[in-house]
Amino acid sequence: MSPRSPAVNEELRRRSIERLLLATVELVDERGYEATTLADIADRAGTARGLVSYYFPGKRQLLQSAVHRLMHLELAACLEHEPRTREGHALLARAIDAILGLARDRPRLMRTHMAGILTAEGFIQCPEQQRLAALLRDTMAHYGSADPEADYRLLRALLMGAVVAILLPGAPMPAERLRAELFQRYALxxxxxxxxxERPPAPGI
Incomplete structure (x- = not known):
């Protein structure tokens, strides 16, 4: 049997990583972070336990990459939703709705993700995060930003703040109200x- 080519090996590696990332978001969403082990993730992904540690230095880094991949895929799907558009205001509105929608629909997963970012390990700029950043940066360019990099960073901060506000235990803010504030800021x-x-929430809601 001839050895596999580098291209085949790279494709197998990519598929293994994707299975691990998908298994991570599924299990943390179902069970929570503490109740999910790396062995559980490997088993759900159908891979060897050693591959998890080979590809990722720890569970926290794995979770951040997994959630960033989910965010990237959700954002990409929303930006390409029918009817397709390249109009900047429409794209920015879709981007905001995509991220706020994840906070609304996947609260356990997103709360765990935000808590991890606020730990000592902080924000990890993994390849999945860079794909997400590229989409948001491109959205700001379509919106008409003169400095898409700086404006992307501000948008990221505003979205992170809105997600935290939606998920804040004991004192959550309505996603509709936060959406209205962001839309007003960007004149959407x-x-x-x-x-x-059918209409924006009344002031103070």
């Missing part, structure tokens, strides 16, 4: 993106 019409209702 309420009906753009994926509006949660």
């Amino acid at each position: 019409a309420w009906e753009l993106g994926f509006p949660p209702g």
Whole structure:
């Protein structure tokens, strides 16, 4: 049997990593972070336990990469949603709705992700995060930003703050209200993106 080519090996590596990332978001969403072990993740992914440590230095880094991949895929799907558009305001509205939607629909997973970012290990700029960043940066360029890099970083900070506010235990803010504030800041019409209702929430809601 001839040895596998580098291209085949790279494809197998990519598939293994993707299975691990998918298994991580599934299990943490189902069981929580502490109740999910690396052995559980390897078993769900159908890979050897040693591969987890080979590809990722620890569970926290694995989770960040897994959630960033989920965010990247969700954002990409929303940006390409029919009817397709390249209009900047429409794309930015979709981007905001994509991230706030994950906080609304996957609260356990996103709360765990945000808690991990606020630990001593902090924000990890993994390849999955860089793909997410590239989409947001490109969105700001379409929006008309003169400095997409700086404006992407501000958008990221605003979105992270909104996600924390949605998920804050004991004192959550309505996602609709936070969406309205972000849309007002960027002069986006309420009906753009994926509006949660027929009209914006009243002030103070």
